[in-house]
Amino acid sequence: MSRDDGLVLPAEVIAEEFVPTLRIALARALAERDCAQREIAGFLGVTQAAVSKYLSGRARATDRIADDERFAATVERVADGWVDGELKGDDALVEIHELLRTFVDRGPVCALHEEAMPALDGRECDLCVRGRDDAATRERETLRDVRTAVRRFAAAPATPEHVPNVGTNVASALDDADEAADVAAVPGRLHAVRGRIEVPSDPAFGASQHVAGALLVARDVDATVGGALNLATSDALLDAARDRDHEPVAFDAGYEDRATELRDAFADGVPTVAYHDGAYGIEPVCYVFGADARDAVERARTLVAGAADP
Structure with a gap:
């Protein structure tokens, strides 16, 4: 189910993917417990002909849902409870609703919704769960x-x-970021391929370790810093920073206590450019900081342009 850039409601995914898969799985689980098709139809609220179709394999189930361990466990629990007389219709509804709640909170239904509506893909969408609250708005921004x-x-x-x-x-x-999960970045990073920048995916929270770590230290020192990126350290880039009154600050290349190294380097304030010259197995890298990601990139573009000047 995909409509390119069209609107697809999450309820459609639930109705067209989750509900049929659930009915098929429950019908088969109850049949394995020697329930008659008439009884199964009554429990599921469908016709006996529909149950026959479920059991014959002619009905389509969605593998992403059916293969989920939580789904299988719920189906078994509901089937056992109903056959044993310990679970009535409203009890089964509670079990299924709880399963569905986990499936729409960045679970299989959410993933299917992203596939059906590509505009949502890679955006860690949880509008169905949280709505337009302030926290969700800040994350989207x-x-x-x-x-x-x-x-x-x-x-x-x-x-x-x-x-x-x-x-x-x-x-x-x-x-209010205090860990890498509160920092948005690009999973897989950007790479230079044949003279162009390749962007592997849309940004997501928790997608960076090193740049996010440097940004978190910078924010701890100066709360006005909200964005960063990394570039390859070069004399041309550092000279371009100095020419623009952005004196680069050096720090040790090792990862073992990177946060402490950066905090010491930022003792007099967070610079626009912080860099190291590399070490064994560690490539020379510099960080460019800004008020947000766009500001950091604008600063980086200015430095890159300056480094290209003769």
Whole structure:
């Protein structure tokens, strides 16, 4: 079920994917417990002909739902309870509703909804669960910040030359961020391929470790810092920063106590550019900080342009 850019309601996914798969699974589970088709039809609220179709294999189930362990466990529990007389219709409804609640909270139904409505894909959508509350709005704005920043970064002609071999990530933090899960970035990072920037996917929270870690330390020192990205360290880039009165600050390349190293480097405030010269097995990298991801990228674009000047 896909409608390209069209509107698909989550209720449609539930009605067209979850409900038929549930009825098929329950019908088969009850038949295995020697229930007659007439009894099964009465319990499921369908015709006996529908039950016959479920049992014959002519009805289509959705594998993403049917293969889920939580789904299988609920079907077994409901079937056992109904056959034993311990579970009535309203009890079964509670069990199924609880299962459905977990499935629409970034679960299989949510994944199917993203497939059916590609505009949602990769956006960690949970509108069905949380609605338009303030926290959800801030998350969407943060993801939008990264998407816009990434487009700006990829559009700049000279940026591929400054992407390190490990890739570049662009990150934006929520206002109350205190862990990597509160920072949006690009899963898989950006890479330079044949002179262009390749963007593997839409941003998501928790998609960065190193850039997010540097950004969290910067925010802890200066709450006005909300975005960052990494570039390959080069003399040209550092000179371009100095020419624009952004004195780069050096820190140790090791990962073992990176947060402490950065916090010490930021003792006099968070710089626009913080860099290291690499170490054994560690590529030289610099971080560019800004008020948000778009601001960090604009600063990076300016530095990249300056590094290209003769």
